[in-house]
Amino acid sequence: MPLYLSPRIGPTLQSALDETVLMAQLSDALGSPLGVILPxxxxxxxxxxxxxxxxxxxxxxxxxxxxxxxxxxxxxxxxxxxxxxxxxxxxxxxxxxxxxxxxxxxxxxxxxxxxxxxxxxxxxxxxxxxxxxxxxxxxxxxxxxxxxxxxxxxxxxxxxxxxxxxxxxxxxxxxxxxxxxxxxxxxxxxxxxxxxxxxxxxxxxxxxxxxxxxxxxxxxxxxxxxxxxxxxxxxxxxxxxxxDYLADGAQWEQYTSALTEAVLGRRAPLTWTGHGYGLRAEGAHVRGSLNLYPxxxxxxxxxxxxxxxxxxxxxxxxxxxxxxxxxxxxxxVEPGRALLDQCGLVLASVLEVRDEANGDTIVRLDCNARDVSLEEHGVLMDPVVVHRTTPAAPGPVGVYLFGNLCLEADLITRRKVFLPSRPCAGDLLAFVNTAGYLMDFSATQALRQPIGRKVALYRDDGAWRWCLDEQYWPVHHRAEAP
Amino acid sequence: MRFENMTDAIGNTPLVRIDPAVHGLRNIDLYAKMELLNPFGSLKDRAAWNMARPLLTQAVERGDTVVELSSGNTAKALAVIAGMHGLTFKSVTNRMKVAEIKDLLLLLGAEIDELPGQAECLDPTDTDDPLTRMYHRLAGSGDGYLHTDQYFNELNVDAHLNGTGPEIVKDLDGRAPDYFIACVGTAGSSTGVAAALRQHNPDVSVVGLVAHKSDFIPGIRTIDEVHEVGLFDPGVYDTVETITADDAIDGLLTLVRRCGTLAGPTGGGAYQGAVRHLRAIDAQLTERHTAVFIVCDRVESYMSYLRERRPELFGRPPRRNSLRTVTDADVRQAATMDVAEAERWIAERRGLVVDLRSPFAYQALHIDGSINIVDELFAELLHGGLPFGHRQPVLLVCPVGEKSARYAALLTRMGHPDVRSLDGGIIAWRDAGAELVRD
Missing domain, CATH: 3.20.20.10 (Alanine racemase)
Known part of the structure; x- marks a missing residue:
């Protein structure tokens, strides 16, 4: 049973995600990771x-x-x-x-x-x-x-x-x-x-x-x-x-219950090295509290x-x-995260997908945990797979997401992430609804890895258009007069 | 029965058969252990007394504060017991959700400490939950506290192993029931009773009931929360089943309306969970079986809980002159006065100015000469009729002129010939630079 934590995706964000060709072009042209802002x-x-x-x-x-x-x-x-x-x-x-x-x-x-x-x-x-x-x-x-x-x-x-x-x-x-x-x-x-x-x-x-x-x-x-x-x-x-990051409250409840059971050793671990997100087992009982964003x-x-x-x-x-x-x-009022709800996503390209001897599947991404700071902020939410071609092996898969830093700790999330279909090298993962604090909040150039570029994606004249984030102004230059 | 102390009245509660016409089980006799008849109102009187008793003499000598992590019946019982021995009681809670229990604790002289809510901006390096911090604080401060520690204290289980359980067996003429159904809170009662019953009949089937994860049922933990309870041992239960707040209230209504048992939601949940579990078994039985569930506490403390979830149960006839009966059309007809006109009207002392805002806001700044009747009080007065004469002209004032217009419309409908509302309210008055005073 895959334990999904499907993100809540509003109509505007969904419409942007549906532009799979554009997404792939942007990623190819501007590199990975790429911040996409929906101003x-x-x-x-x-x-x-x-x-x-x-x-x-x-x-x-x-x-x-x-x-x-x-x-x-x-x-x-x-x-x-x-x-x-x-x-x-x-x-x-x-x-x-x-x-x-x-x-x-x-x-x-x-x-x-x-x-x-x-x-x-x-x-x-x-x-x-x-x-x-x-x-x-x-x-x-x-x-x-x-x-x-x-x-x-x-x-x-x-x-x-x-x-x-x-x-x-x-x-x-x-x-x-x-x-x-x-x-x-x-x-x-x-x-x-x-x-x-x-x-x-x-x-x-x-x-x-x-x-x-x-x-x-x-x-x-x-x-x-x-x-x-x-x-x-x-x-x-x-x-x-x-x-509210998740589309389905029942998934959150199932996941957190399963995590408790995993911490108690009553089911296979759901996290890298059995990390408990604040929960720990003492004897047959759980101590601590779930240190996660609700x-x-x-x-x-x-x-x-x-x-x-x-x-x-x-x-x-x-x-x-x-x-x-x-x-x-x-x-x-001074809202930050709440005002940026549904305002952006991070695209990361898949470098490698491999199956380990112990049964784990690894997806290595061309970005690191500082580029998509879900883990730092304790937000558990699945990425969306943007396939280049129809997936060869349809059906869900549980994977660990490795980052591009030469550090043991560089996992995008320590959680095993369940994806509805197996990605392959060259595909993109879209970490949606990450504009508020989860994009490049603490991105660094450690190991001389580049900080991702950022583009603004906007609707004009009934179509999606884009420009570099620093080029964007609310007045849009139309390609031609109507 | 003559006792020296109220604590002597703890325990020995009756076991009462539920009328089969109510539960509809044909082959099972269903009994309720009436723990609501304990002197402080619940099953927790037993555990509270059993845990506190051995420590009281020393605590009294030292003048300790009794402290427990509880937002319900254990806190209530400990507060009473502490009071009887001249000690103070402090309840540490993770959000006290039932208003009546909170008020009762304050009435008993208890202190209530609410732990902080979850952080919005997460600090992943901060791995200590507030609960762990509280344990450290209690341990670190050394003297000064009698911490009963109900979730980990074996004396909690003992109270039921030596009390509740054997009482059930005695009342069933020395036989253990075939089924025992209990809600899981601290797990103390279910664990203790189950052990006592199994001493007589190892085949007793024990059903633990937990709350549905997204629900709140006072006194019952959810499936995740039970794992945090030190006394919880999954081996005690043959099955663990989930009940919802709706189930608990349905069961409560059956018990209070049909069974002469003024049970709270935990008792209601136990009844509903018991009947649901037993109904499937009942159909296959060929001989008579017995089942027991526990009615933990009384309904009176949960009125706000019930009102919030089942408002239709509290339907009352509408009161006369209610603001809710004023239509938007009525409001449009209401007479108003703009700020400039109101300044003249007030300067000429043409009538009474009633400020409907809160006393705190009125006292901070108000229109000179106005009187303050806060809207909720004004509404209450109007149910009884006009609080001033027909010949008394009135100007009503509220923040933006919306509420005052509704009240003006209502007063007009009640027959007052000269009532008006300040257009734009006191905010328009302030913005126009008109005078506001403070006494």
Missing amino acids: QQLTANVAAFRSVFSDHRLSGQIYYAHKANRSSALVRELAATDAGIDVASLAELQHALGAGFVPQRVMATGPKNEEFLWLCARTGVTVSADSVGELAALATLVTDWSLPRVRVMARLSGFTSAGVQFNSRRSRFGVSAAAVSEVLDVIEKRADALDLVGVAFHLDTIGLPEKAVALEGCLGALDECRRRGLRPWSVDIGGGFGV AHRPVSGPAYLDRLLRTASPEQRRPLGTLLLDNMYDLH
Whole structure:
């Protein structure tokens, strides 16, 4: 019984995959691996988030977390929508400004050096400050360079709850919510340089109750602002809305059950050297927990945001969305992965398919685990086989996917992957829905292996067209006038 | 019966025959072990008491906190037992899902620690799950905790090996039943009872019931989760079968409506799983057999669980003057007032301004002179009739003018001649630069 984990493929992505001749040509011309970006899908994803805002009658901005993909096509396409962008480095800020984002649509987050802070202040983007020290440094820059007041958000963390204690992972970012008065002291003292427009948090969790505690904590902090006469009007709840990667929840359940049995030794291993993805056997029992992205997430992306806004706040017992609206606050979100749902794929060419003496089948690819970082992010999802010719031996096959680095550890995934038909050398594997964090997020030139090129694939005039990612702009040059 | 302590009332629960007209089995007598009649409300009273009792004297001397990983009945029983001995109880849980149990624990004075949810951005080098961290914390802190460790503590099994199991045999006149069906939670009761029954009859057929993987049934683990339980030994069960939340609720309804047994979903699941398993066997039998299942706890703690999954069971007659009866056409007819007009109207003190937002938001900033009745309270008042006179002009205010228009339409239909809604709500008011105050 093959244990498939079939990817969820929307109509646009499927239509691109169906262009098998084009895919093969692109791979032949530009090499393996090849990142394929579908920028236009991003527009639809922005609209889906927008409709949640309008359902709840909320205003505010959707800031795309740029770090999820370095593609230019995505950022330029996004500039043509009404969304904003969240930049977390100097180069990302330059990239966003160059793609057409005016500073009012840019939010700078994360750890910042002085150059980054200076460009933020000089151009007038909103700075989401990580610490009291960062606010002080920013105020000094503003004074030293006679810059206009900078709009700032204060990032908070370490929220506490009454009654039931909701524990959250410790975060390296943000000021403790209990110490918000220190932030406000600096803001008040440097009112000439800093204009507080809101408070922010980002929790690395899929749990709603923790986020409800944090959001209510932000409301408390904003109330403290109002008590002091400050008038910030927004709450930024960060990202973490997630993506549903798999087409069939039952496959996920079968697979994870089988993995548990394999860890216990009750069935043949499903992974290279019996890796347990966080599970381990102690005697006849399983310890640890599955350290994987929950690939089957029926409530994800915009639906997760909707669920969060419908969640009752722990203290005031009113839906969080209603509370935001009651208080006239704008809601800001910073989705990365969720905005890039269905926005791209990675093509890798098959170098060799061989059967080992122990019965294992190996598929060696011309790419490595850093080019398709499914394993690094714990996402278990099958690639799609793009055959050059009709497969000689139809029927499913379980294979291990080896990478092109001369390292024992370079497997694209440590999981045995079941494919519906056996690939052969020259075929392509398409790792679909990988635009968010799973494409070239941590690609390197280790061993002088090349970092894959990237192309933008877009619909124009009823056909698929393509160009290099850095050549893409939302205005498309038609081959000829109609 | 005269006792010194409530803990003396633990155990010795009745074994009650289920009416064959209800289950329809012709050759099998089906008995329910009524564990819901334990003093703190469940089967877990036995394990909690058995695990805690030997450690209590020392714990009391040291003033330890009793701690257990539980989001249900074990936590409840331990909280009561801790309280009886002047100790505090802390429950560590992986998301407490049943609201009533959480409230009851807080009422009993327990502390509840919720473990963090799964990370969205995975760190593959972080291989310690929150549970393992909790074990380390308990072990590392040394003194200060009495950790009952129900998933690994053999005293959990012993409570049933020496209590529940022998009671069943005694009530069946010294014979073990042919079939024993139990839901698997900590595996303590099924393992203990099965061992006791097999001492009398090695051929007892033991059926373990686990929850369907995507379902949540309080007190029952899924097929993957049982492997994490230290007390779980697959050899105990002749078969392990799956039940769904729907099965559990169907069984619960049969027990509460037809059998005089106010069982919770675990008991319901055990009944439904038992009947399903036995029905296939029953047809082939030529002699009489006996089967026993356990009714673990009571229904009252699961009202929110049932309401969420079977809202139709709680259908109530509609209340009068309900906002839901207001149509979009009604709303379009509702009188409104724009910000400029409202500023004049308010300055001239022409009537009452009612702000329908939350008290927290109202207190932060509001229109001077307005009063605050939060919408849910306002809706409640209107079920009883108009909360102000006909001659009292009213302006309703909400965030964007949508809710206030619905209420204006409702009040108009109730016969109020002069009620209006602030167009665009308080957000339009703010955006127009009109004054907002804070007391």
